[in-house]
Amino acid sequence: MRHLTVLTSMIVVGSAAGAEPPALSTRWSILFRPARAAAQPQPLPPAGLVQPLTELRFTGPMPSHPFVLGNFGIDGQFGIVNGGIELVEGRNAAIRLCPRADQFELEGRIAMKDYGGWFLLLGWDEELGNGYAVHNCTMKQSGSPWFITEMRGRAAVEETTQELKKHDWHLMQEARVAVRENKLTVQVGAVKVLDQEPLPNYRAGAVIFGVYDTRYGPRPVRVESLRIRAVE
Secondary structure, three states: OOOOOOOOOHHHOOOOOOOOOOOOOOOOOOEEEOOOOOOOOOOOOOOOOEEEOOOOOOOOOOOOOOOOEEEEEOOOOOEEOEEEEEEEEOEEEEEEEEEEEEEEEHHHHHEOOOOOOEEEEEEEEEOOOOOEEEEEEEOOOOOOOOEEEEEEEOOEEEHEEEEEEEOOOOEEEEEEEEEEEEEEEEEEEEEEEEEEOOOOOOOOEEEEEEEEEEOOOOOEEEEEEEEEEEEE
């Protein structure tokens, strides 16, 4: 297990009290680009747009399942390894990609390896625990199903969980997430895993990416680039 020491002052848990996050521009904002490789893992830049979270708790749709998203609580962190973002400590970790996005596009180059689980929170209200979760688990015998779940009060709304097509996001891929007119599209390489999926109760909120523990551990992930913009 890699070890990364990060000063508390470098960790962002939420926006300062009373501070309104800046609105996204319709021009692309670079969230992360490949950094210079270093001999040891490095913390994410304290002034960077992508920030590690130290506090995030919620309950996904299947708390007792060994693979599908269930009880989540941060016990680890991401850092920069050989110029890309990877998990460097623990088994449950998350990074905030944007403090507030409404209708938006997010693009990046991301590699997924082996087995395990990851999630993406959209429209996440950090005080109420409301929003939507796209989550995926890759298993040795049962493939790689994707799910989408509405979250309220930091818990899954059971009747809203949908199991989507199975698609194994394998190795480095160009990925795109878009919310337009409260409809979600997720594309990995040439495959659209979700295509204009309605989000009935969607509201502007944070965009958060994370990995979660499964019987195989968290999904090994490497982020090499990310950018985001608002859409009208």
